[in-house]
Amino acid sequence: MSVVPDLARRRGRRPRRPGADGPRALVVGVALGVVATLLVVVSVATGEFSIPLRDVVDALLGGGDRSTSYIVETLRLPRAVCALLVGAALGTAGGIFQRVTRNPLGSPDVVGLTSGAAAGAVAQIVFVDGGDTAAIALAALVGGAGTAVVVWLLALRGSDLVAGARLVLIGVGLSFVLIALTEWMLTRTTLQTAAQANVWITGSLNARGWENAVPVAIALAVLLPGAVLLERRLRVLELGEQVAVGLGLGVRRAQGLLLLVAVGLASVAVSTTGPVLFVALAAPQIARRIAGTSVPTPVLSALTGAVLLLGADVLSQRVFGAERIPVGVVTGALGGTYLLWLLVSERRAGRV
Numbered sequence: 001m002s003v004v005p006d007l008a009r010r011r012g013r014r015p016r017r018p019g020a021d022g023p024r025a026l027v028v029g030v031a032l033g034v035v036a037t038l039l040v041v042v043s044v045a046t047g048e049f050s051i052p053l054r055d056v057v058d059a060l061l062g063g064g065d066r067s068t069s070y071i072v073e074t075l076r077l078p079r080a081v082c083a084l085l086v087g088a089a090l091g092t093a094g095g096i097f098q099r100v101t102r103n104p105l106g107s108p109d110v111v112g113l114t115s116g117a118a119a120g121a122v123a124q125i126v127f128v129d130g131g132d133t134a135a136i137a138l139a140a141l142v143g144g145a146g147t148a149v150v151v152w153l154l155a156l157r158g159s160d161l162v163a164g165a166r167l168v169l170i171g172v173g174l175s176f177v178l179i180a181l182t183e184w185m186l187t188r189t190t191l192q193t194a195a196q197a198n199v200w201i202t203g204s205l206n207a208r209g210w211e212n213a214v215p216v217a218i219a220l221a222v223l224l225p226g227a228v229l230l231e232r233r234l235r236v237l238e239l240g241e242q243v244a245v246g247l248g249l250g251v252r253r254a255q256g257l258l259l260l261v262a263v264g265l266a267s268v269a270v271s272t273t274g275p276v277l278f279v280a281l282a283a284p285q286i287a288r289r290i291a292g293t294s295v296p297t298p299v300l301s302a303l304t305g306a307v308l309l310l311g312a313d314v315l316s317q318r319v320f321g322a323e324r325i326p327v328g329v330v331t332g333a334l335g336g337t338y339l340l341w342l343l344v345s346e347r348r349a350g351r352v
Helices: 003-010 022-045 053-060 066-101 113-128 133-155 164-186 191-202 210-229 231-237 241-246 251-273 279-291 298-320 327-348
Strands: none
Touching: 022 053, 022 066, 022 279, 022 298, 053 066, 066 164, 066 210, 066 231, 066 251, 066 279, 066 298, 113 133, 113 164, 113 191, 113 251, 133 164, 133 251, 164 191, 210 231, 210 251, 210 298, 231 251, 279 298, 279 327, 298 327
């Protein structure tokens, strides 16, 4: 007898047939792609200086006047593409974290990775060179990856690399320590430098160009296919450690590979825009619910994250003004509401 149907029967649920979620998931994926495309059009064509859609297309094809081409190709399109890529990276990373830990609260935001990235970036801004954008991104990348390694090491237990609740609790504790460290660093510098650092750690897409989008695009091109290829191992891990070992899966190696992909995506994303909160937490669960799947798949999580972040950026620009409200404030407000709802739902289900 198959292990998955047997476990489903023991838990009182009807076993899922392989591919049963396929048609709906495919339709949802296409719909998310269409929504993302429409958001790009809105982001590029609207603003203080509106551009007709025909002129946008002409500019993208190399025609049109110089001012329109500059606005489309240099100011607006790179920002929109950057939002899509960062959102996709965060959504994929969050989905992997949540499935490996088997905890809907397991995301880079909660386990301290974004706090580590913020601490690294602030250290670069305050103590080294606050004006070097590439150096800030590299420091954030190192800070995020280093924090992830520390959390993994502290969460080690037996043959299992991470124990879901333990990893989340350790991550939350370490996150508070890093937040305190960041606040201390901000008190050790000038008001101007502290203001610059605060803008970065809020999470912003302002002044993002093609040079910011390229590293995230490369990370997605390499790591998203890796996440898709590791999907089968991830499904086995979700059956539990004993079942996974019984099926011949190297638990520690599989978890290590999956979390390496997630940390890579999240670290590169955060190093590009700063810690944009709650996209990694909310996107996988939203994807799972609208697609009707049992788990958030990497591709759907990526598409949902892309739509969430670009939608939040369009909202921040069109409602509040691009320079007034960073996108991290909008995602934080929306994500905080979502987190409260999630906690209430988990409590009612008896899981927290």
